[in-house]
Each structure stands twice: as structure tokens, then as C-alpha cells.
Amino acid sequence: MGYSEPVKDALIKLCEQAFLHSIEHNAELEDIPKREEFADLPIQASFISVDFKDKFISCYGTIWKEKKLHLDIVKNSHTAVRNTKIYQDMTPEKFRRLKISIYLLSELTELSFSDEKDMISQLKPGVDGVVFQWGKVYRTYLPVVWENTPNPQDFIAGLKRKANLPNDIWDSSVKVWTYTTENLIRPPSLN
Structure with missing residues (x-):
């Protein structure tokens, strides 16, 4: 592993975009942006964890690698949002106050x-x-x-x-x- 800062930034932005899309449309992001940073990403597993006001509220991910990393992050972001206890009253303001952690798993x-x-x-x-x-x-x-x-x-x-x-x-x-x-x-x- 050991991704470059531009790739890390692009993955965080994609995760944010997937979260917002899930909140606004109650659906997984399908129109995934084509970015140079995603071109060479491997098939890799990831987990997404959500904290609100320093309290853990949701964590979802995949153990077994199934798809390219950025696609795995989109899927897990949507599921993490749906499993978030505060989803029902999520607003853009609350979204900004979430701490989102993306865990990129190595080979098992x-x-x-x-x-x-x-x-x-x-x-x-x-x-x-x-x-x-x-x-x-x-x-x-x-x-x-x-x-x-x-x-x-x-x-x-x-x-x-x-x-x-x-x-x-x-x-x-x-x-x-x-x-x-x-x-x-x-x-x-x-x-």
C-alpha cells in the first residue's frame, strides 16, 4: 500500500461524494467520476467508519477483496450511511460534523x-x-x-x-x- 497524497485526497473526496449522494438520494452513487488517480488502483478491500461528536456510530466494509478500491469505497460508504444511527435526521450540517475514517486493508x-x-x-x-x-x-x-x-x-x-x-x-x-x-x-x- 502506501498511496500518494493525491490518491488519498481523491479517495476521501469520493467517499464524501458517495456519502452525500446516499443521504440525498437514498441510493448508492453510480456516476463515479473518472479520475486519473483511480486508473491504477488495485482490487482491494476497505472499511468505512463514522463517528459523530467523538462517538462511534457506524462501521461497514469488506474483508475479502472483490472490486477496485474506489468502487469498494463507494459501496461501503453507502452501506455505512444506511447503517448510521443518525441517518434519519442527517443534514449537510451534520454531515460536515462527521469524522469519516477509511481503512484500506492489506492482503490477508x-x-x-x-x-x-x-x-x-x-x-x-x-x-x-x-x-x-x-x-x-x-x-x-x-x-x-x-x-x-x-x-x-x-x-x-x-x-x-x-x-x-x-x-x-x-x-x-x-x-x-x-x-x-x-x-x-x-x-x-x-x-
Whole structure:
């Protein structure tokens, strides 16, 4: 990863445009601008997180890469808006006061481990995002979650709770992947 500033700026502007379109038209942005900065973007997964007045209100994204990065951001922006608790009374003024975080996911790396303790010992707190899968159930925590859950055992326990799995769930079918993110932030306007 490691995108140039013009590409990062273009992705943030596209995310804003997708948010506003979703708010105004209750639909995903389809007329995506053709920009030089988007020409060579890879197929890549992303997450969009929304905070209002320093409170988390929505996060949506894709774990498995499916489409070119800018198209993934448009889709996830629309879904994040629709899943935002304050969507019903969203105005342009409130939109300006949202903090929007775009997380660009690296390739997933599947971990090889003998047991849960071995898996946990391989995690890099503050760095790794983690995908936990048991059977058909899977969930992820972005690396930013380490800020509130710095203990690796608590991190994995929280991820299991998020997946509605018991804390003691563990067998040979468990799969775990890690990834890192490049983070783009659109800070709230204080005006």
C-alpha cells in the first residue's frame, strides 16, 4: 500500500461524494467520476467508519477483496450511511460534523498455529487486524480496535463475542487471518 497524497485526497473526496449522494438520494452513487488517480488502483478491500461528536456510530466494509478500491469505497460508504444511527435526521450540517475514517486493508495472511495460545502469541497488538472464522461464521476487528482492547486475549474474546460465539470455542476448524490497514481520515468540520 502506501498511496500518494493525491490518491488519498481523491479517495476521501469520493467517499464524501458517495456519502452525500446516499443521504440525498437514498441510493448508492453510480456516476463515479473518472479520475486519473483511480486508473491504477488495485482490487482491494476497505472499511468505512463514522463517528459523530467523538462517538462511534457506524462501521461497514469488506474483508475479502472483490472490486477496485474506489468502487469498494463507494459501496461501503453507502452501506455505512444506511447503517448510521443518525441517518434519519442527517443534514449537510451534520454531515460536515462527521469524522469519516477509511481503512484500506492489506492482503490477508492466514496464520498457522497449534492452538489458541499459539495463535494469540503471533498477533501484533496495535498493528494487526484479525479475521476469526469458525465454520461459516467469521468476523473481523480492525487494527484500531487495539486502542480500546490492548490485551490480545481480550481482543480475541471480544471478536468471538462479536461473532456470537462462546469464549471457549476452539477446534481444528478455526481459521485466523491478519492484515494491516492504511488509514485515511476526513476530520469533522468544527464550523
